[in-house]
Amino acid sequence: AVLYRYCKERIQKFYQDGNDLRELYDVMLNNVSLEVRPCENEPQAHEAFLNINTGGLDLTKNQIIDSILKYYSSFYSVQLEYNVNELEEIVAALFYVTTKDDTVEFSTNVIHDFMKRTVVSSALALQDFRNYLLRIKAFKENPWYQIMTHIDREKSIRVAYALLARNKNMQDDNVQRFMSSVYEYDIISLTRGSNTGGSTSTFFKK
Numbered sequence: 203a204v205l206y207r208y209c210k211e212r213i214q215k216f217y218q219d220g221n222d223l224r225e226l227y228d229v230m231l232n233n234v235s236l237e238v239r240p241c242e243n244e245p246q247a248h249e250a251f252l253n254i255n256t257g258g259l260d261l262t263k264n265q266i267i268d269s270i271l272k273y274y275s276s277f278y279s280v281q282l283e284y285n286v287n288e289l290e291e292i293v294a295a296l297f298y299v300t301t302k303d304d305t306v307e308f309s310t311n312v313i314h315d316f317m318k319r320t321v322v323s324s325a326l327a328l329q330d331f332r333n334y335l336l337r338i339k340a341f342k343e344n345p346w347y348q349i350m351t352h353i354d355r356e357k358s359i360r361v362a363y364a365l366l367a368r369n370k371n372m373q374d375d376n377v378q379r380f381m382s383s384v385y386e387y388d389i390i391s392l393t394r395g396s397n398t399g400g401s402t403s404t405f406f407k408k
Contacts, residue, residue, distance in 0.1 A: 263290040266313050274322035282328075284335055292338060293321070295363030296331075337366045344372055346381050353388045 217223055261269075267289040275282045284292070294308045297316055306312060321331045341347055341362065350358045361384050362372075370377055 261310070263293075263308075263310055263313060264288075266310060267293050267317065270314070270317045270322060274328055278322075278325040278328050280325060280328045280332055282332055282335060283339070291360050292335070292363055293317070295360045296320070296334065296367045298360070299364050299367045334367055337369070338363060341366055341372055346372070346385075349385060350381075350388075353385065353392070358384055358388055 213223075213226065216226060264286050268286045271282055271284070271289075274280075290308075293313070293316075297308045297312075297320075298304075300320055301316070320327065322328050346362060347359075350362055362381065365372065365377060365380075372378075372381075
């Protein structure tokens, strides 16, 4: 029913904006495939959705994580606040902190299993993830956040998030010295013209 209402509203807006419905018909006829899979309950339906999309359609890591979080935050009644575009860095840091095998990459193939095993395995686990998000939110007031996101959005910020995932005090002297080292490493990489993200990721997992 929710999907029907959403589609109906979008089609009505498409038509009201002066578009020809025959264009929509052509797109749906030639570019949309529909798979009907009966499910006994909502968790089973959500599982089927993720399996179909991660197996066949080109969903981003952010979209996959967002879908899982939205479902389970409602299921467990745990309110989450996050920026969808930042989810990959946030969850990747948690992944590398909790995954013992450093040869495993944070790919779309492992996200579903990792999320179910770690982040959404229970209401308590999701509450812990919420606290992690709150620590990240507080860290955004820290000057290091501005520095690291300016230098290298994708990798260096994961180093900071990994510390937050371990519940480290970002004001601690040892943490401050470590962050300075990461910053210096990034600056050297930039001045040498090397790939900052690639360079940082080589030591990030270790």
